[in-house]
Amino acid sequence: MNWSDLGLSPALLELISKAGYATPTPVQEKAIPFAIEGHDVLASAATGSGKTAGFVLPTVQRYLGKEGTFILALSPTREIAQQTAAVFETFGGPLGLRSTVLIGGANIRAETTALATYPQIIVATPGRLVDHLERGNIWLDFIQTLILDEADRMLDMGFSEQLARITDQIPKTRQTLMFSATFPASIEKLARQVMHQPKEVRIGATSEAAPKIEQRMVRMREEDKMNEILRVFKEEPGTIIVFARSKDRVSRLWRSLHSRLVYDATYLHSDCTQAHREKALADFKAGTYRILIATDVAGRGIDVDDVAHVINYDLPMEAEDYVHRIGRTGRRGRTGKATTFVTDRDREIVKRIEKIMGTKQAEREQNSREAGIPVAASSLDAPFAPTFGETDGLQNADESDSRSGGGRSARGPRGDRSARAPRESRSPRETRAPREKPPAPVIDPSKPRVVISLSSKSNAQGAAAVAKSEPESGSESS
Secondary structure, three states, X not given: OOHHHHOOOHHHHHHHHXXXXXXXXXXXXXXXXXXXXXXXXXXXXXXXXXXXXXXXHHXXXXXXXXXXXXXXXXXXXXXXXXXXXXXXXXXXXXHOOOEEEEOOOOOHHHHHHXXXXXXXXXXXXXXXXXXXXXXXXXXXXXXXXXXXXXXXXXXXXXXXXXXXXXXXXXOOOOEEEEEEOOOOXXXXXXXXXXXXXXXXXXXXXXXXXXXXXXXXXXXXXXXXXXXXXXXXXXXXXXXXXXXXXXXXXXXXXXXXXXXXXXXXXXXXXXXXXHHHHHHHXXXXXXXXXXXXXXXXXXXXXXXXXXXXXXXXXXOOOOHHHHHHHHOOOOOOOOOEEEEEEEOHHHHHHHHHHHHHHOOOHHHHHHHHHHOOOOHHHXXXXXXXXXXXXXXXXXXXXXXXXXHOOOOOOOEEOOEEOOOOOOHHHOOOOOOOOOOOOOOOOOOOOOOOOXXXXXXXXXXXHHHHHHHXXXXXXXXXXX
């Protein structure tokens, strides 16, 4: 199908040609005609499938030549809001449609001044829009089209209350366009609340989110991650995005890499200032930095076409976030790679990921053999052997398995027992001397604390104990 078959105006078709959009994607083919006709549209498609243009083009078409604020587009993060506004500017700006962006971290007085000019399009994060509503800077009585972009992520980030407040102030007779990469039950519930007989567009299942991405999971101990990520950096010449589970983990990982002379990396999380976020993302896009370390919240706003490799340094809390993460690579017909570091405590989330991705253990082992990866490194069901002792934090994942000989470690919690006589060689009446209390260990500050990998037998109780002993990471917010 060609763009001319979708009912778009000649002026828009000319702008589409200038933007280099050759042919519409499947989600654009199905969603654009419905949206132009004024229907509510509930669309689900993979990250990088062209959803943004899928709602921008028909919206621009419907409001050409109209004056007043008629369009409200909500985005979960600042970066996504800015990128959505940029697409509106690309196709609406030359045709006389003006837009403004309302995001946290920006100058609220400048935003208020922009709102006073009555732009046709407002792109905002829910929290910032509610802030303007409370200040009396904006009214939503004349909004005719409501766009919810990345709706699943907005719900995951806890914006349900803000969304309810916003939708209550918009006229009930309106068009609602909801686009999402995943389609959980919470999205269907939200759709029933805010939409009227929507036309559903579902492009593929969630398992098809990354059909051109080579995925692999590498099993390792926590202390082996640094060595493995340095190896991937050395082997991968292209751009890389690394995901960590919290803001603190992102900062610490960046500092650790910097101390190891990895200077072509920058970082992004929600505690960064707006100026830092914009500069980090711009520098990454421009190639000033080859590596970007980010959290899930910040990472959802990264729209870079040529990312070669995504590394999950930590697994996400939700399986759906894995789909969004790896969707940063393999975009717009390109191929990509996704490598995930898996520890023994990640078993449950791995099972959930495999369920939505349609990956089975046998398939994973076969892929590992074909790629030359030892099955022991990729198999997630085999237990880790308990290991004790100091580590320099730079051990290779494959070496860590061979170090234990594929079974129990030669070392135990009381040190090396190899010098002790076998049990059967001792006399039953042999009197043993009382054990002396071992001297206090000398702690080397340059080395991390001892890491204990739990066996499968004690995994349920032990994992809870380890998790309880570790400090909790702060939650993300936009």
